Amino acid sequence: MTMKDISKVVMDAPTVVSAFSSGQIDGAGIWYPLIDTIKEKVPGMKEVASTEDLPGSSFPTAFVSAAKAKPERDQKVVKVLQEANDWRAAHPEESIALAAKLLKVDEAKVAADAKHVKTMTTAELVARTEDGTVGKWLDGMSRFFVRTGQLPKSPDPSTFYAGDLYTKAAAR
Structure with a gap:
């Protein structure tokens, strides 16, 4: 499968959960805990990849500030x-x-x-x-x-x- 095989639709997170849960979309790129919410609503759903499956990738939590200001x-x-x-x-x-x-x-x-x-x-x-x-x-x-x-x-x-x-x- 390549990106050419996918119709990409940008949605906010709650819409992704609703659309996936109701069968309006076949796949989604989303994060936890929303994946667990989808799993509850769609028994048998397959999680095909996670951040842990992507070598060299990490999605750190961050604190944001105008750090150089003071x-x-x-x-x-x-x-x-x-x-x-x-x-x-x-x-x-x-x-x-x-x-x-x-x-x-x-x-x-x-x-x-x-x-x-x-x-x-x-x-x-x-x-x-x-x-x-x-x-x-x-x-x-x-x-x-x-x-x-x-x-x-x-x-x-x-x-x-x-x-x-x-x-x-x-x-x-």
Whole structure:
């Protein structure tokens, strides 16, 4: 199968779930937890590929900021986010329970979503930033978006990832 065999239709996520569940489309590119929602509604659905099946690809969670605007303030914000993330990595079950309570959703749904996420510690992310791994992940993600027509060309990760800010905040 090639892209020529596919009729691409852009939809927002809830529309994809509804269209797939009602049989209006035969396939979809979508993410968790929405895939689990589709699986519930379409017994026997086949998940043909996931991010784990794409070598060199990673779709990291991100925090967005005007990082260069006020470096001292932004380092403090990143440090707080790092501490929260480290707590989350050390307490996965409690994180799931608290997130479910905050979002007022079933804890099982949050747990189902969480099983598809690898929460890395600050130390792991700093090491992967310094050794260039994060840059490779971001390159892979950019190339994916170029292939799917979402980006005209692949930008250099240093133009949108403030790795220096992340590593400096960790050293505080």
